[in-house]
Amino acid sequence: MTAFDFELVIGDKNWSSWSLRPWLAMRQAGLPFYERSIRLRQPDTKAQILPHSPAGTVPALKWNGLVIPESLAILETIADLFPMKKLWPEDAGARAMARAAAAEMHAGFTGLRREMPMDILNRYPGRGHTEEALGDARRIVTIWREARLRFGQLSDGDEGFLFGRFGVADAMYAPVVTRFVTYGVDPADLGDEDGAARAYMDAVLRLPAMQEWTAEAQDEMKERGLL
Numbered sequence: 001m002t003a004f005d006f007e008l009v010i011g012d013k014n015w016s017s018w019s020l021r022p023w024l025a026m027r028q029a030g031l032p033f034y035e036r037s038i039r040l041r042q043p044d045t046k047a048q049i050l051p052h053s054p055a056g057t058v059p060a061l062k063w064n065g066l067v068i069p070e071s072l073a074i075l076e077t078i079a080d081l082f083p084m085k086k087l088w089p090e091d092a093g094a095r096a097m098a099r100a101a102a103a104e105m106h107a108g109f110t111g112l113r114r115e116m117p118m119d120i121l122n123r124y125p126g127r128g129h130t131e132e133a134l135g136d137a138r139r140i141v142t143i144w145r146e147a148r149l150r151f152g153q154l155s156d157g158d159e160g161f162l163f164g165r166f167g168v169a170d171a172m173y174a175p176v177v178t179r180f181v182t183y184g185v186d187p188a189d190l191g192d193e194d195g196a197a198r199a200y201m202d203a204v205l206r207l208p209a210m211q212e213w214t215a216e217a218q219d220e221m222k223e224r225g226l227l
């Protein structure tokens, strides 16, 4: 595979939480790809996206004559094409729970998504702490803790991620980690008695690909005079 086999169409790195997910997984897995960035929040954003993604949204992955929209479908495709990267856990039970966690993120948590949109570079502690958003955050902390305590911590070669090694479920939750930081959501207030969820957040934030994305978000925002 070469960089020319894959084109990933994404939005602004500071804001586009859905784009971060497949980008992070592909980068972290060491897969080469061409990156096309489209500016969100512009009058012509939709017109810019449509020629690359008929769904009208980013991310979209162009591969083998296909355009694959939907972050989770892109992650599934990458996991399928590169089984050696082990983006899903090998154990069937762990894999079932990883799939459930990824699907719950993709389909839900609308309160948290609405009240605490991804804004990696800014800090708004206390903003958006509505009952609904904090209810979503509590459920997410429970998912992280259960995954870590039941699977991740017990897995061979645990690297601190939900199911041990970095995978699709972690890519799906990475934007939430940044939202907790931006809006000052402390997992300790949401049932994280022994700090397992906090340690998980730190593992995500330490990922080289996560740091690369954040640095590039900063460059983009500076370039656009927004920082």
Ligand SMILES: N[C@@H](CCC(=O)N[C@@H](CS)C(=O)NCC(=O)O)C(=O)O
Pocket: 011, 015, 016, 017, 018, 019, 040, 041, 045, 046, 056, 057, 058, 059, 069, 070, 071, 072, 106
């Ligand atoms: N369900 C989609 C959601 C994608 C989505 O809503 N992306 C936003 C950017 S993060 C978008 O493309 N918005 C279009 C616009 O701003 O016009 C996925 O999982 O990929």
